[in-house]
Amino acid sequence: MLTDKILSLKDLNRIKDAAVAEKVKRSIYKEVLICAGGGCIASGSLQIKKRLEEKIEKNGVVIDIVETGCLGPCAKGPVMVVNPGHVFYENVTLDDVDQIFEEHLFKGKIVERLLHRNFETNKPVSDIKDVDFFKRQTKIVLRNCGTIDPQNIVDYIRVDGYQALAKALTMMSADQIIDEVKKSGLRGRGGAGFSTGMKWEFTRKAPGSVKYAICNADEGDPGAFMNRSVLEGDPHSVIEGMMIAGFAIGAKQGFVYVRAEYPLAVSRLMKAIEQARACGLLGKNILGTDFSFDLDIRMGSGAFVCGEETALMASLEGKRGEPRPRPPFPAIKGLWGKPSLLNNVETYVNVPIILLKGADWFASMGTEKSKGTKVFALAGAVNNTGLVEVPIGTSLGELIYDIGGGIKNGKEFKAAQIGGPSGGCIPKQHLNVPLDYDTLVELGAIMGSGGLIVMDDDSCIVDVARFFLEFVQDESCGKCVPCRVGSKRMLEILEKICKGEGKPEHIKKLLELGEGIKDASLCGLGYTSANPVRSTLRHFPKEYEEHIRDKHCEAGVCPDLVRAPCQSACPAGVDIPGFIALTGEERYAEALKLHRERNPFAAVCARVCFHTCEDKCRRATLDTSVSIRGIKRFMVDQEIVVQIPEIHHNEANAKRKIAIVGAGPAGLSCAYFLARLGYRPTVFEKEMRPGGMLVQTIPAYRLPRETLAREIRMIEQLGVEIETGKALGRDFTIDSLKKHGYEAIFIAVGAPESVRLGLDGEASGGVVDALDFLRTYNIRGSVPVGKKVVVVGGGNAAIDASRSALRLGAQEVTVVYRRSQNEMPAYAEEVDEALHEGVKILPLTHPIEIKKDKDGKVCGLKCIHMKLGDFDQTGRRRPTANAEDVFDMETDQVIVAIGQKMDVKKLLDGVTMKLSERNFIYADPVLGKTSVEGIFAGGDATTGPSSVVMAISSGEHAAVGIDQYLTGEEHAFWRVQKAVKVDFDPDADPAPYPRDPLRLIDVARRKHNFDEVEQSWNEGVARRQAKRCLRCDYGKCLDEKGGKA
Secondary structure, three states: OOOOOOOOHHHHHHHHHHHHHHHHHHHHOEEEEEEOOHHHHHOOHHHHHHHHHHHHHHHOOOEEEEEEOOOOOHHHOOOEEEEOOOEEEOOOOHHHHHHHHHHHHHOOOOOHHHEEEOOOOOOEEOEHHHOHHHHOOOOOOOOOOOOOOOOOHHHHHHOOOOHHHHHHHHHOOHHHHHHHHHHHOOEOOOOOOOEHHHHHHHHHHOOOOOOEEEEEEOOOOOOOOHHHHHHHHOHHHHHHHHHHHHHHHOOOEEEEEEEOOOHHHHHHHHHHHHHHHHOOOOEOOHHHOOOOEEEEEEEEOOOHHHHOHHHHHHHHOOOOOOOOOOOOOOOOOOHHHOOEEEEEHHHHHHHHHHHHHOHHHHHOOEOOOOEOEEEEEEEEOEOOOEEEEEEOOOEHHHHHHHHOOOEHHHOOEEEEEEOHHHOEEEEHHHOOOEOOHHHHHHOOOOOOOOEEEEEEOOOOHHHHHHHHHHHHHHHOOOOOHHHHHHHHHHHHHHHHHHOOOOOOHHHHHHHHHHHHHHHHOOOHHHHOOOHHHHHHHHHOHHHHHHHHHHOOOOOOOOHHHOOOHHHHHOOOOOOHHHHHHHHHOOOHHHHHHHHOOOOOOHHHHHHHOOOHHHHOOHHHHOOOOOOHHHHHHHHHHOOOOOOOOOOOOOHHHHOOOEEEEOOOHHHHHHHHHHHHOOOOOEEEEOOOOOOOHHHHOOOOOOOOHHHHHHHHHHHHHOOOEEEEOOOEOOOEOHHHHHHOOOOEEEEOOOOOEEOOOOOOOOOOEOEEEHHHHHHHHHHHOOOOOOOEEEEEOOOHHHHHHHHHHHHOOOOEEEEEOOOOHHHOOOOHHHHHHHHHHOOEEEOOEEEEEEEEOOOOEEEEEEEEEEEEEEEOOOOOEEEEEEEEEEEEEEOOEEEEOOOEEOOHHHHHOOOOOOEOOOOOEOOOOOOOEOOOOOEEEOOHHHHOOOOHHHHHHHHHHHHHHHHHHHHOOOOOHHHOOOOOOOOOOOOOOOOOOOOOOOEEOOHHHHOOOOOOOEEOOOHHHHHHHHHOOOOOOOOOOEOOOOOEO
16 A cells, blocks of 8 residues: 655656556466456455455465456446456356366466357357447546556556646646636536536636535436446546546535445545545645645435535535525535535546546547537346446447347337436337437436436336336425425326326326426426426327226236236236136136137137237246246137137117128127127128138148137127128128118228339249238148248248248248348247248348349349348337348249238228328227227227237227217126136245246148147146246235125
8 A cells, every 4th residue: 555645746657657567567467356346245246356365375376356346237246357368257156266266367268157148149258348348338437447446546546547637736727627628528427417617617717715626426316326336446536536626616625425325435435535645645735736625525315305516515514405596506606605616426537537638539529519428327127237338429229239238038128217317218219319418308308417227118107207206206305396296296196097097187287297397496306307207208108098098007017007917918908817727727618718708719819829928927037937828728728618708698789780891800809799798790701711810821830720710600609690702892881881771880801911022023923922822822722832932021921921831842941031030020939930940031131123034933032131220210220231242042932021001992982081100090999989980990900910919909999899889888897807716825935837838749740731830738737837827916806705816
C-alpha cells in the first residue's frame, strides 16, 4: 500500500512509473482477476479466491490474485479472468477451483466447460475480448472496473489515475476545463441529460466564496446498479472527477450522497478517500498547488425522492428530503444556501478521461446531440444480464440481442422499461430506436440513470404499470397534491383494472390524471411519475382493453383474472388443469367432456394445436412444462362413446334461421356453440368435404381424416346441418341468404387464396402454390410431384408441403426462407421432424427469378443470400439482400408458401363492409360483429392466417354475439367456470417425474405413406405426466356448496 506523499506531478509520475514497471516485471507470472463486485461476492467469489490462495500457498507457486470490481455479466457470476490470454471463466464454483488450478494455472490447459459459449453457435470462447457481451461494448466509465484492484490507489495511478487532475491543476484554468467539458458534449447521466459544462459554468459564475461539489450516488431506480458498481470497482475515478469539478467551479468541499443499502460501495469509497487523503491527493495544496479540496460521505436512507437535486440537498442538511420550487436553482442557491453543483457518479467518472484524451475524442462517439457512452443495468428476461456500456445512439435491439444474447428460453420480446419509475415502456415495434435522450422522450420514455428492464410475453403490461406507480406512490414525498393525490388515484384505477373491475371510462381518466400530474407536479420525479402508465397506454392499448372488456390477462399474471396461466393462454379458455387432473384419475370421459365445454375439437387440437398453454406453464420454473398436448392426445384416444357436453334445448331458438358460411374450425365451432343454445344453424361449405383447412391442407400424417370426421359428426348430431358444394359468390350471396329468411350470417371462409411471389417465370409449368398442392392431394388422393422440389416459405404450409412431397416420391426437397431458421413461423417440432425426414432448409435465402426451359417448365430458381439488418415492426431483424451473393438452384417443381389472402369484394358481391388494415373483414373481437347489421365474421377471414384454436375461439365469440343479437341477452352458460372435484394435496411436493416426449414412428416407416407420425402414450406414462401439473387453479373455483374446490 502507498505510504509516500504525493506533493507534485513529479511524485505522481514516479509512483506511476514504478507501478507500471512492477506490473511488467510480474507479467511472467499468471494472474487471476476475480470479480469482487456485490453480485459475485453474494455468489461466493471471495470463498473462491480464498480457496485459490490456499492452493497456491500449498503448492509454492507464484500467481497473482486480484480482487476487481464488477466485470459486467452479473448473471454468469462468479466470473474471473486468467492472464496471460484474457481467458474468461463464468459460473465458477468452489468445486471448480481445483480443476482451474491444476489444469490451467499449473499445466496451461484451458478448462473448456467453464468458458462462455457463443449464443448462436454454442461454441466455447476463451478470450474475453471475443465474448459477444464484451466485444460490442465501448468502456469509458467502466474502463477500470474488472481490471484493477479498487482498494489499491497505486493500481489506479498505474492506469493514469489522477493524471487528469494533475493536468487540470497544472496546465489548465477553470474556464478552460469548463470549455473542454462543454465541447465534449457530455450531458448529465442522472436522468434529465442537461449539459454538464453549462451546469458547471452556471455554478462557477454564481456569486459567493463558498461552493460545493456534490455527487448523487443514491440510485433509487428498481433494477439499477450502475453507480453502485462503479463505486465498488473504481472509486478513485469518482474522487478524481469530483476534484476536477471542484477546481472548475471554485469549491473546496465535496459530498458523496450514497444510500446506506450499499455497504460495499460505501466501504470501498471510504477507503479510497482515506488513501487519497493519506498521500496528499485530498486536503490542502493538492499536488503543490493552491487548490485545496476535501470529500466526505453522507449516507441516505434510500428515499427515492432524494434523487431529485433539491430534496437530496435538503437531506444533506439534515432536513426531511423534500423538493423545493425552482428557481432559484442549486447552481445559485443550493446546499446551505450556497452555490452547489450536483452530478451523478457516471457523469463525474467521464470527466478525467475527457481531459486526458480530449473533448474531440469523446465527442466522436454518440449522436449529434448526445455524446459519449452510456452505462445500462441490463436486467429482466434477457440471457446476459449485467452492466453494459455502449455508445449513445446504440439501438435498443442491439443492446438486447447482440450484447444481451436475446430473450431467455427463446421467448418473444415484449417491451423494455427504461428510465425506471420515471421512464416508459418501449415495445418491439421500436427495437431500432437509438438510445439517446431526445429520441426516447419522443416514445414516452427517458434515458434516466440507465436502468433497463427487459420483458418477455410472460409480463403483463398493466401490472408493470401498476408496479411502477405503486413504487412512486410509496416513495412520493407528499409535498405537492398532483403527485401525492394524483398518483394515488391512478394507482387505484390500475388496481381495479388488474382485479377485473375496470371500466372503459378508466382509460380516459388515467390519461387525464397523467397529464395533470405532468403539468402541475413540483419536481421532476413528480411530473414524470405517470410516464409508465402513459407510455403503456400509448403502446399497449389492446392489453388494457382486454383487462377491462374481457376480464382477461393473457400473460397470466393478474391473480384476480387468472385461474391458471395455461388456461389464460388458451384462446379457447379450456379448463386445462381440470381435464389434466381428471385424466390423472382415469376419468377420461369426464375429462373429454370438460374439454368440449370450451373447444369441440379436442382430438384435432391434440394433434395440431400450437399449445401456447405450455409456454405459460409454471412447471417450467421447476424443470420443464407439463406436456399438455400429450396428455390431451392420450385423453381423446380413450373416447369410446362420443362425449357431448351440456346442451340447452330451446324450441324458439330452433326456429330461427342462422347461416354459417364456411365449414372450417371457426364456422363449425360457431355452429357447435349455437347448437348448444338450442339453435339449428345451417353451414354452407364450398368444398365437398367439411373441415376447411383442417381437411384440405393439413396432411393426414399430422391429422388423420377419420379423427376430424368423428368430431364433425359429433357437431352434426347436435342438430347442425352442413351443405357441401355451396360457395359464397357462386351459389348464393349475402343478399340471397337474407331473402331466404336467415336472420344472422357468420362468414368464416378463411383466407383461401395464396400470395404470389411476383417473380419472372412464375407462370412456368411446375410452379404451384402450397395450398393447391396440399388441397389437391388431400381431396383427390394424388398430385403431381417433382424430383427436385423447392418450397418457398417458412410457415406450417411450407413444412407440410415439403414433408408431403417427400412422401409422394420427391428425391430431394429444399425449403428456402428469407429469414433465419429460428424465425420460421412454422411450429418448431414440425421443423425438427422435417429435418429428420430429410428435408433441407436454406435460411436467409430469397428467390429472385424462376428459370424455365424451352418447353416452358421450371428448371431452376435463382436465389440471393440475405443478411439480417435492422429490426422491423414485428420485432425481428429485417432480411436485406446481399447483391453480390447470387446463386442458382436446380429444380423441377417450385411450391410457393409465402402467405394467404382473400378476395373480399368477390365474396361479398356488392355488400359494403368495413375492412381491416390488412384487407380482411373487420369484426368486433368480442362478439364477431361486422359493420353490417346481422352479419358476423371470424377465423382467418378476419385475422389472416392464424391457428386452429384461434379460429375456434372466434367461432365461440361469434356464437355468443349472434345469440345476443337475436335475443338481446347473453346465454353462454359454458363460460361459467365449473368446479372439478379431484384429490389434490396442496402441501405435497411436486411430482418428481420428468417430461416424457410423445412417441414417434421411425423415420424409415414414414416413407411413401401418410401414417400418423405422433403416437399416444400408454396409460402409465399419461397418468404420470398428468400428475406433474402443479394445479395452479387450486382454490380458485367455487363448488356447488359455495366452498373452494
